[in-house]
Amino acid sequence: MKNLILAVFLIISSVTVMESQDVEPVTWEVSVSEISKNEFNIIIQGNLLDDWHLFSQFTDEGGSLPAKLNFINSGENYQLIGPTTEGDTFKAYNDIFNVEETYFINEARFTQRVKLLNTDVRQISVILSYQVCNEVCLNKEKQFNIGLDGGNATMDTVVLDEKSEVFSKALRLDLKNKQLLQSSATPLSNDSSLWKIFVLGFLGGLVALLTPCVFPMIPLTVSYFTKQSGSKVKSTMNAMTYGLFIFLIYLALSIPFHFLDSVNPEILNTISTNVWLNIAFFLIFVVFAFSFFGYFELTLPHSWSNKMDSSSNIGGILGIFFMALTLALVSFSCTGPILGSLLAGSLSADGGAMELTAGMGGFGIALAMPFALFALFPKLLVSLPKSGSWLNTVKVVLGFIELGMAFKFLSNADLVSHWGLLKREVFIGIWIILFVLSALYFLGIVRFPHKKRKKLSFGNIATGIIIGGIIIYLSSGLQKNAPLTLLSGFPPPSFYSLYDQEYDCPLGLDCFKDFDEGYAYAKAKDKPILLDFTGWACVNCRKMEENVWSIPKIHQILKNDFVLISLYVDDRKPLGKLSEFNYKVSDTHLKLINTVGDKWATFQSINFKTSSQPYYVTLNPNLELLNQPIQYSGIEEYYLWLKRSLDKTNY
Template identity: 65%
Template sequence: MKKLIIIFAVFASFLANAQQGIIEPVTWNSKVQKISDTEYNIILTGSIDEEWHVFSQFTNEDGSLPSVLTFKNSEGNYELVDNAKEGETVKAFNDIFEVEETYFLNKAQFTQRISLLSEGVKQVNVHLEYQVCKDVCINKEENFIINLDGTKAELTNVVLDEKSKALSNSLLLDLKHKERLQSGSDEITTEGNLWKIFALGFLGGLVALLTPCVFPMIPLTVSFFTKQSGNKSKGITNAILYGAFIVIIYVGLSVPFHFLDSVDPEILNTISTNIWLNVIFFIIFIFFAFSFFGYYELTLPSSWSNKMDSASSAGGLIGIFFMAVTLALVSFSCTGPILGSLLAGSLTSAGGAFQLTAGMTGFGAALALPFALFALFPNLLKSLPKSGGWLTTVKVLLGFVELALAFKFLSNADLVAHWGILKREVFIGIWMVIFLLMALYFFGVIRFPHDGKKKLSFPKISFAILVVAFVIYLGTGLTKNSHLKLLAGFPPPTFYSLYEQESDCPLGLDCYKDFDEGLAFAKANNKPILLDFTGWACVNCRKMEENVWSDPKVYKLLKENYVLISLYVDDRKALSEDEQFKIKLSENHLKSIETVGDKWSTFQYVNFQTASQPYYVTMNANLEILNEAKQYAGIDEYYEWLKVGVRK
């Protein structure tokens, strides 16, 4: 048990350090070596922390990611002489990728010779992408502006052009009474959201337990521990350790996202609203769905599970750990799609990477619970239902759910890109067809490859009737400006509709989608501002609009007393060339502002030091903050909050 506590402590410390951005395994510097009047060596040297390693440019492409050097301002100024030479490297075989890899230990060094093509070249701009690994791998980037006269100029010395300076400064607000933004209620909201996500992850784990890949493993594994451990006490301890390792394994899957979150606080939201990533999720979930329907089996390479199974025979703590890894691998065909749903649904900035960790912890805890519980009370094993056709029915049910979720991801891409393919009524219609097919399956009208002859039963007929009722409920959402409050956030917003709309703002309210325009109107009309940081693919934003803003008293207050400025942080519409610029967010982070979403997400971060949505701020036309910032809230709480802003 002491060993288990140590493992949890080390793991918690590791997560905390990652979240705070403490882990920086490589420190870089650059220098210039003059060979002649026209030739120079550009030398980049990285000091690598103990036990970490950085991969060579020439490591096997079938393994980890190689380092990549890009010389940005070379065209017409200079040319590269041969490939970049490297310092001392080592080679080692990677059991996971089954290839020999080449990497640096302690020190990484790249030397690139350049030959000048014209006079007057003073600087070289080098971009380095690399992967640094220890127990986990981090993808990193470095930018170097190197002066050929020998002085070193990294990103900290980058001089922005006048346009970028002016547009960067225009994003910064001279906010007054910023201390009012702080509120304990927001912390409670974030903590509450984490518990909700933990609960959803736990529910997903319980569903995974009822699949053919996991359910039969419960009595076999528990019996192994209770009969093969020598005595009952040791058997119980081993089963509990087995369950604990299951939790650690699934939580470990979230670790890389803590590094991403520490590098750039907006990166998780950027990933979750990326157009093509959502399209890829759509394709993957369709693939998952047909796997659940029985048209093919989704498995990881058998060599992985075989190796883990061999390692599990080592005995002791290590053997139990590898038994848990083996379970995770062999059950992937059933747990993979559920984990994929959890991963894709948690990739937002609202709770950062800890949001994903909370979900993974819940999932792992639900999977681990029966192994510990039945080890403590082995007589309960007799009460477990026998494996059979009902497990196949559960898989088909999950297949229909995956199919419905697939179109949610396609809808996200459609909304962000403004394609206009999945308008609200089209999306609802597709869901009606999917769930009607589900009902027909439970009525026995349609079958799938792994289905045998099945008799109708009362539970199946009852469930099918409930699904038909849900389809009818979905049908009520096809009328103009109708709200499906039970599904708020899943269908596209009411103004993204086939019906002609009076406004492209939520609920037909008047709103501005540019801060300066909204501010000018507020000044002219002496009204307070409700600054609404939102997103096209933001589920909680839609829930607030359809469940809270739609309340008559809240709606009236918004319409009559506030100037609503809605800024969409995930809008991928490109800015004109005159509006595009670069902004220096920190000493080591130069960001390109190329889309509407880039502009407003950066605007939110530099002024309010947050990257979550929805995020509401009340202020007056003199940029005085009127109240604490608000995120997700109930009707009465939100109404009172709006009233405070009006009074002030």
Template identity: 60%
Template sequence: MKYLFSLVAGLLLNAVFPQAGQVTWNTSVEKLSDTEYQLVMTASIIEHWHLYTTDIPGDGPIPTSFTFEGAGEDYELVGDLEESESYTEYDNIFDMELSYFDGEAVFKQKIKLLKPGLKAIRGLVEYQACDDQSCIFDNADLAFSLDGGKAEVKQLEVDEKSALLSKSLKLDLKNPEALNTGTQGQSGGSGLMGIFVLGFLGGLLALLTPCVFPMIPLTVSFFTKQSGNRKKGISNAILYGVFIVLIYMLLSLPFHFLDSIDPEILNTISTNVWLNIAFFVIFVFFSFSFFGYYELTLPSSWGNKMDSASGAGGIIGIFFMALTLAIVSFSCTGPILGSLLVGSLTAEGGATQLTAGITGFGFALALPFALFALFPNWLNSLPKSGGWMTTVKVVLGFLELALAFKFLSNADLVEHWGLLKREIFIGIWIVIFALMAVYLFGKIRFPHDGPLKKPGFVRIATGVLVTAFVIYLVPGVWGANLRLLSGFPPPMFYSIKPQVSDCPLEINCFKDFDEGLAYAKANNKPILLDFTGWACVNCRKMEENVWSVPKVYDLINEEYVLISLYIDDRKELPEDKQFNYQLKSGRVKQIRTIGEKWATFQAINFHTASQPYYVIMTPDMELMGPSQKYTDTETYYNWLKAGITEIK
């Protein structure tokens, strides 16, 4: 489990900061004879970090591995890879004996030429490096010169073909200022407030868990009794709450730097296949932790250090008390906060939304400490700790398990595996929530549950609500539009049943801009340009809740040519259509997949990376008014209608 946390942290670090600099690689060549050489790879490792060896147990960290281009054809590898002396000791993170390098590591591979005259060899090293708190997973290109010259790693270049393909993405838009006349959609304020409220509700759930709830009376009593007077105790308790909010807010700060690295980076992270699979596995482990089969905790040394620091007194001591609470309550708050973190990684305002959600979470955790310090008599009305908190944890476990399949569905949709079609996904949710209802009615138990007793009113009432939800889900297996869940199950056209088309609601659409443009010109019809994503929740909500309304459906289907461009489609472009694109920052990025092409196309022409994002334009590239985003039915219908009126 600790490895899984490190894996996700590492994947995020690599997506955000691809050149972290913890390990630097250099190469050299030792000539042994006219046909034999020794390839030398030297890793320089910064202080406090270590690099793992090439021989690591299967359930441990990722071992260092090397790949050499042309091996077996131009030359052969002679003998095994040699490595310098390493250290071996018990690793607390991975709970096993591990071998690693500190400071420097040297690897040597002997080769024998099969083709005389070979002047250079290229290779790749993949590795994991860790310190006491986190790990990075990275790779580096390697180059070796066999003739004494300088061998350089091939840098990305914008050649003539790439320049032409890059230029073809730029549209000659007429009336581009129309986009800035007030982009429509839900206001950012209301959206952020909604995220804040969701975070606040998550924090309230965390308060009801065994890791947090018993801390409330203990902490408040400490402040009121140890502060000398009631006024001082109240101010200390309020300051304690402020620090709790601040600590959780700080978790979102790194994400505010992402847009300056790559406009599509948040979308890349949220739709990354391996990240979604990692989240699936982690959330399954979260759920079984809530079920009581094991405990997830951060290293005990962290909590001990923070607890010792809290004895410093004054403002610093109160800050470390708040940090101690965040650490020791991780086993309960971590899964809930994790849901909020990964759920807020969207292309549009992800960092801002993340801050709003985490602030709401921290505010909910901090609020009772301040309130009960102000009104200590309320402590007498608090329910006693008991079995009800275990019930809350188990219910959260079922919710985490259901959410886990959402991440697996994201990976399935992006890669088009066809493993979790809509009916299968809904069927899995039916089983999960049916088991939750059975548990609430007291028919099954988990390890931390006490002796079986007759369920109370609240538990039975919750069981009835969950049963009603299961009944609501059942028609979805036969193709019903479950509007309350729009965006969570796969889209309706992603079905095991034969479909007329793979377009939303079986509307006739195009998934290539040039093809759609040609059709619009031939039929003299305006274009509805739809920037969407397979793993985009709000895109599904728009399609299933707004597009499905007859008057909206008829307008799109009859009056417009719909061009849906999926910016997270991981299907590779034909080799002759792949190219390198140079960003304004000077960095060159590879365009290898359909999604990368359309994400770049959106950024170049419309200067945004958000989805859903809708534009109305004529076949001769004239924009008809402002763009549209996620919104309600009437607003969207009026926007479509205004576009038709403007064109006519």
């Protein structure tokens, strides 16, 4: 079980340093060997720095990322003869991922034979993606433009093929009134959104205090600080320093994502909607849930916590820091799921790294304040309730919460991939079952391996009745198009339903999911456009649709006065070989656009210089901006924004 936890954290750590480091652990050389007039061997060789290793194309699945070579336009101007062969590799068993990995040390060598189908072709372009690791892992991508005359090879200016050039140009709009974009860099309600995330993080920290992993740390804290001798001023300073270190440790978890956001503005949305990452979170949270139910214990390796605990015996500020780190590590099995919910829920382009920092900050403060107080006033411990069956109850409640969140992650993967497994009614039904089981637990009917309660208390009965009310509320959401306002954004959208045979548009509105089709319709009907950048896994997008768009006066405007074009930036539906293309990000970097989401995310980034969702733009058929774009907002604000946009049209 510990290996599973470590694997997830290594994956996330690998993602957080992706292309954010200045380290260049591999230097590349390219050469060409002529076999005949039409056949060549292309050799790509990398020299690795000491202590670094690069993973093979053929390393086992489920471990580190394999190298991949993408030969641009192969099959059109030339064909690949056989697979890409490799030089000497090494194998080692990775006990974190439980797979045998294949990798290069010192030198990585790839050789591919090609046969020209068009003898006029004198250059072949190859994109090499690879993962290289020492203590950290870096995901890298290099493009090689290889000349076949004399074996010349470069890694400089990228030249797009004709198809990619045409498709790339089609993504760019000739917008008018672009000055309106400059005033819409941040959502109008950004500050309140950050405060909401901070409060949620703070509440999560308070919940963590009641968990059976954190609560027993209080006597340890008291014991440590009662041994510290010194004046009242020094004791106060030590306690404040302890609280500050706890806060900073949790806040530091969000720092790498700020670098990620600056490297690639779409990366946070890509991570949060990644199918395999969401499935991984689903599995991890199921494991956490059954651990909370008492079927097994889930802890970090004892060597980690023991080492930190021994380090905390060092005196002074360093000892206090290690004491704070000990708290963070020992309590991980309970705080991890809460932090995981916050982490995965904030990793979106809506607010990205800032929302994550706000949430982590709130969590850290909530956890730090009580421990700082107990460090300052050890006698406060006397007033605390003793550990007992109430802690087991907290664990079981957390277990049901973890299962509910697990299916949210699985729903994200289902939505972006269009599997159709967790339609809205199925998702709500699963949550109803979880609440029924939790109610039966409080009523003493369902039991877990924890110690049995001696009698059914009034509090348990009252809690069971309250949960029954929640079950009735959830059951109302099983009807067709029935809103669940209190949970808006969490269940799948109402149009992703068992009642409908295919995906439709929100609230029964007519919409287009392709810009070109919607734009052609708007021009033919001479109507203004509402461009809706959204996502299948975007919680705030669902809240806007269910809580704002559903208001009659707004719904009527959307239905009658605008051509609605909804572009899903996280849609993983493949474009197909005929429609996929390369977009030139820089002189040395091509981005492969091979899914619907890739296309519309790039379209948004190119034309509107943002990657946030929801993001709303009003245009007339001449591509003039009618108003500054708007993001997540309230009912009246959004209504007035729509009216002001209409006032600037002649329709």
